[in-house]
Amino acid sequence: MGRPRLDRRRRRGIRAGVVGLGVAFGLIGLVGVIGSGAAHALIFASPDMEPAEAVPPDFPYWEHVTQRRYQGPSVLYLGGGWALTARHVGMGEVFLEGRIFAPIAGSQRTLLNLDGSPADLMVFEIDRSEGDPGLPLLPLARRPVERGDQVLLIGFGRGRARVVEWDADGTSQFGFQWDAVGRKRWGTNRIDLVGERVNQGAWSTITIGFGFDPPLGARTTRYEAAAATGDSGGAVFVQRDGTWELAGVMTSVTGTTGRPDATSTYGDRTYAADVAAYRSEILRWTRPACANEQDDDGDEAIDFPDDPGCRDLEDDDERDRTDATGSGLTEIAIALGLAIGGALALVFRIRQRGQSTPSSTSDSTAD
Ligand SMILES: [Ca+2]
Ligand SMILES: [Ca+2]
Ligand SMILES: [Ca+2]
Secondary structure, X not given: OOOOOOHHHHHHHHHHHHHHXXXXXXXXXXXXXXXXXXXXXXXXXXXXXXXXXXXXXXXXXXXXXXXXXXXXXXXXXXXXXXXXXXXXXXXOOEEEOOEEEOEOOOOOEEEEOOOOOEEEEEEEEEOOOOOOOXXXXXXXXXXXXXXXXXXXXXXXXXXXXXXXXXXXXXXXXXXXXXXXXXXXXXEEEXXXXXXEEEXXXXXXXXXXXXXXXXXXXXXXXXXXXXXXXOXXXXXXXXXXXOEEEEEEEEEEEEOOOOOOOOEEOOOOEEEEXXXXXXXXXXXXXXXOHHHOOOOOOOOOOOOOOOOOOOOOOOOOOOOOHHHHHHHHHHHHHHHHHHHHHHHHHHHHHHHHHHHHHHHHHXXXXXX
């Protein structure tokens, strides 16, 4: 990770943070995958704020959060053969249900903002020719989270190693140095800001963000955590009406200057791409016709189970069997129309001939 800057220089700070989260330390993250892992992904506000359970209770999408095979940052499986991650993570082989799935060359799409500029967010398709991971479609948040919403974070980032202290303008500061390995863990936080545009090089991303609060703070959550290297591409989930929805994809962190590299401190902020802002484009690229929330066949019924042409959510054609028969009828009707046209033409020709024959007969008679 480069040197983060203060908020006034947030853009530079975010750029530096992004490199740290996803790419520069990615190879070290792989060590964490192989290693025996006493470590924790995400940085927790205190050791007793780390969850005891390996998987969040009553959470159905744990397996959808996975990682790239080689560089180790996080990748989200959307179901239906498509993966979502930060653009700076990029596409690659991913682990799902204990197997490795290769990406399909040329399938990657960088998601765009309404003004056409690219965001730090991308989708790519995985090769399922040797079997489907068998995971359901991941629900995507329809509306952005709001300030104060509690969120669940899941990523493959580095964990918290030791406390480090440094001097900043004459006052002693402390933080938590990141360990050398990444591992899949979960934590919580509370949304502090929404709709902030984060610019990083060529990418401009609509984000949601949350601060890293100390234990016992007024806004501190039970498993308060911040992102670290390797959490790029990791998930931010929100629960609404009993359903978990993907609300964000973690992309970057910002913090104050002067700290040692690879260190988190209270007040740091984690940013995630706002999934609600990119939802329609994600659906357009990644969802079959029966799950894309569009009326693809113009019968005013949308998707499974409302459109009777949809066998299931993975069906890529909203036209149903009746429609297929209908097209058969259309062909028959066209054929009949041609036949009728031919008959009419024939009758016409006969009548022409019939008319002309007497006249010619008449003529010839006249001859
Ligand atoms: Ca549809
Ligand atoms: Ca339809
Ligand atoms: Ca239909």
